[in-house]
Amino acid sequence: MFHYIWSPWRMKYIQKPRKEKGCVFCEALQQSDSAENLIVFRGERTFTILNRYPYTSGHLMVVPYQHTAVLADLDASTRAEMMEVVNRSILVLREVYCPQGYNIGMNIGESAGAGITDHIHMHVVPRWNGDTNFMSTIGGVRVLPEGLEESYARIKEVWEKLKY
DSSP states (O other), X not given: OOXXXXXXXXXXXXXXXSSOSSOHHHHHHTSOXXXXXXXXXXXXXXXEEEOSSOSSTTOEEEEESSOOSOGGGSOHHHHHHHHHHHHHHHHHHHHHHOOSEEEEEOOOSGGGTOSSOSSOOEEEEEEOTTOSOHHHHTSOOOOXXXXXXXXXXXXXXXXXXOOO
8 A cells, every 4th residue: 555645846846957057045135024934034134944855844044145055254253143033033942832942053065965155054944743753764754744836824823923
């Protein structure tokens, strides 16, 4: 007996050419904020965007406006804002998803696991006890309980309400 897991949003990823021209973060910045570009917040020096290919529902990335692959290229104010926005991301995710923990970090360079190597960014990943199971560990498959559009709407609504 076969079981099917549908994730139709992945088809865009599967069918696109492997080497994209331009930077996905810089391109997203040129668009109006919506479920299309997934930007939930724009700060003075950074912005927050949903990961289009998330590890879990609510997987956010905090990205500086400055296009660089090197953390030391960012000024201290930008690095500080990144941390403050990570903190705000946690507050929003806590209200929206009630996770039991978080993974927060940066993958700098391809050998460190960075999927986007030319524009540094921080991941904020909500986690729950038991969210890694046989599907991900054996099958290499992620099962997400909601679509990106719904995640975007829920996170954006709370982000805008949150007094910070």
